[in-house]
Amino acid sequence: MSSSFIFTLICFCIVQTSLGYYDLKNVAYSKKVTLSSRYHHVHYPGWNAVNGRLTDFAHSGHERSPWLRIDLGKNFRIHEIEVFARSDCCAHQLHDLDVKVGKRTHMMLLCGHFTGYTKVGGRMAVWCPSRTVARYVQIQIVKGVSNYLSPAEVVVWGKPIHGGF
Numbered sequence: 001m002s003s004s005f006i007f008t009l010i011c012f013c014i015v016q017t018s019l020g021y022y023d024l025k026n027v028a029y030s031k032k033v034t035l036s037s038r039y040h041h042v043h044y045p046g047w048n049a050v051n052g053r054l055t056d057f058a059h060s061g062h063e064r065s066p067w068l069r070i071d072l073g074k075n076f077r078i079h080e081i082e083v084f085a086r087s088d089c090c091a092h093q094l095h096d097l098d099v100k101v102g103k104r105t106h107m108m109l110l111c112g113h114f115t116g117y118t119k120v121g122g123r124m125a126v127w128c129p130s131r132t133v134a135r136y137v138q139i140q141i142v143k144g145v146s147n148y149l150s151p152a153e154v155v156v157w158g159k160p161i162h163g164g165f
């Protein structure tokens with residue numbers, strides 16, 4: 001993985017997205033993460049999914065519909081959410097994701113869905129409806145009866161509601 005790409009993830013560079021926004025930043029970087037369960041042998045904390053590195057990963061326990069939720073700390077206008085698969089192996093672990101956002105954890109709305117599998121080191125992306133505002137972002141596997149959720153990184157491109165970081 002090139003250092004310039006990692007720099008893009010962690011240094012909040014101003015980016016131009018496919019829709020032409022220039023002021024979006026990765027508002028998930030270093031925020032609080034909750035995993036639905038914990039992998040039993042080795043601890044791969046949820047924080048690994050927001051640390052700006054694609055060389056490590058968070059890892060849930062074995063369950064039907066594991067999820068990972070990021071608390072952005074406050075409401076942001078959310079534009080795009082990217083989920084990166086592990087770069088060492090096991091891309092099949094990341095598949096059929098619901099991506100939900102909400103201002104409260106009990107009021108999450110579907111922002112987008114990704115059907116199928118990624119490849120090793122692959123990327124899933126969903127774009128939220130225009131003017132989506134949320135504090136929480138959650139990804140969850142919604143297909144299959146026995147799954148691990150092991151994203152290398154979750155990037156949330158967003159911006160403050162009233163300007164200024």
Ligand SMILES: [Ca+2]
Nearest residue numbers: 048053056152
């Ligand atoms: Ca990571």
